[in-house]
Amino acid sequence: MRRLALAAVALGALAAPAAAGAYGWPLKPFGRAHPIRGSFGDPRYHLDAEGALSAFHFGVDIAAADGTAVYAVEPGYVHARPADVSVQSRSGRLFGYWHIRPVVHTGQHVRKHQLLGYVGKGWGHVHFAESFRGAYKDPLRPGALTPYFDRVPPAIDSVELLSPEGSPVDPGDVTGPVDAVASIWGPPPLAPPAPWQVARLTPAVIWWVLDGPGGYSQSALVADFEVGLPPNWLYGWIYAPGTYQNKPFRPGRYLFWLVHGLDTSGLPDGPYRLTVYAENTRRRIGSTTFTFDTANGVAATPTRTPTPRPRRAVRY
Numbered sequence: 001m002r003r004l005a006l007a008a009v010a011l012g013a014l015a016a017p018a019a020a021g022a023y024g025w026p027l028k029p030f031g032r033a034h035p036i037r038g039s040f041g042d043p044r045y046h047l048d049a050e051g052a053l054s055a056f057h058f059g060v061d062i063a064a065a066d067g068t069a070v071y072a073v074e075p076g077y078v079h080a081r082p083a084d085v086s087v088q089s090r091s092g093r094l095f096g097y098w099h100i101r102p103v104v105h106t107g108q109h110v111r112k113h114q115l116l117g118y119v120g121k122g123w124g125h126v127h128f129a130e131s132f133r134g135a136y137k138d139p140l141r142p143g144a145l146t147p148y149f150d151r152v153p154p155a156i157d158s159v160e161l162l163s164p165e166g167s168p169v170d171p172g173d174v175t176g177p178v179d180a181v182a183s184i185w186g187p188p189p190l191a192p193p194a195p196w197q198v199a200r201l202t203p204a205v206i207w208w209v210l211d212g213p214g215g216y217s218q219s220a221l222v223a224d225f226e227v228g229l230p231p232n233w234l235y236g237w238i239y240a241p242g243t244y245q246n247k248p249f250r251p252g253r254y255l256f257w258l259v260h261g262l263d264t265s266g267l268p269d270g271p272y273r274l275t276v277y278a279e280n281t282r283r284r285i286g287s288t289t290f291t292f293d294t295a296n297g298v299a300a301t302p303t304r305t306p307t308p309r310p311r312r313a314v315r316y
Contacts (some may be wrong), residue, residue, distance in 0.1 A: 041225035059129030098127035153286035154278035171292035195248035213270035
C-alpha cells in the first residue's frame, strides 16, 4: 500500500492541464486523420521487455512513408537536431517531431503549417509528442490532435490470477494472496500500412470493480494515460512480465497488473466477479467479467463495503 501511495503522489504532479486549443495533423492533409501505429503509454524497451531501460511511449507514431513532408502544428521557435525538431509555441506547449530530416535550424521562428523536414529513411513514421511545463500529454486526448476518432472499444483478451511466485491460481479455489493480470489493447481506428497493419494501441484508462458475497465491493484504477505519462520507474508496476511492443508483422502484447498482492484470506468465502474496464480516448469502453471462488474459511456477513469511483475520482 505504501508503494501505491507513493505512485499516486508521483502521478499527481502530471494532472495540470495545458490551457490551449486543438491543433491539426503534422502531415498533409492537415484536417484529416492519419493512421496511428503506436500510441501514448505503449510499452517500449531497449534491452528486454522488463529491463532497466523499459519505458512508456511518450508520444504517438503516425504512419508515413519515408520522405513524407512533416509540418508544424503551431507556430513557434525551433530547436533542431540531426533527426528531430522541437517547436516551442506561445501557448506554452512544446511539440516534438522525431525521426525526420530537418530543413529548419535552431532559433528559427516557424509559422503554422510551415515545413519542418522529411521522414527519415527506414523509419516509416513520425513520432509526434506534446509536452506542457515538462510533462508529456497524450496528443490523442479530446481537444488536442484533431480530427481524430476511435469508435471501437478496447479488447480484454484474458484475465488470470497468479500466486506470489507467479504460477497460475485455480479460480475455483482461491486462498491467500494473489495477483491479477489482464491482456488489454485497442485496435488503430485506421489500419497502418504493412508491415504495421497488426499494430495494437494502449487504452487510455483501465480500472476494475470486484463484487462478492454479502454485498462486498471494491474497485481500483489501474492506469490513466489520458492525464499524463507515468514516470518510468512505474513501468514494472503497470506492465506485467511478458509485455512487448509492436514489431513489423507482429502485434504487441500488453499485459497489465490489475492487482498486486490481493490478500483473499480475509474475504468471505464464495463467488466473486472481477469486472475489468478499458476506455479509449473517445470514451468507448470495453469490459469483461472474470469469476472466481475463495475458500479461506471466512463466513459471509450482510455488510456493504463503500465502493470508490476510480474513473472519476482518482486521477494521476
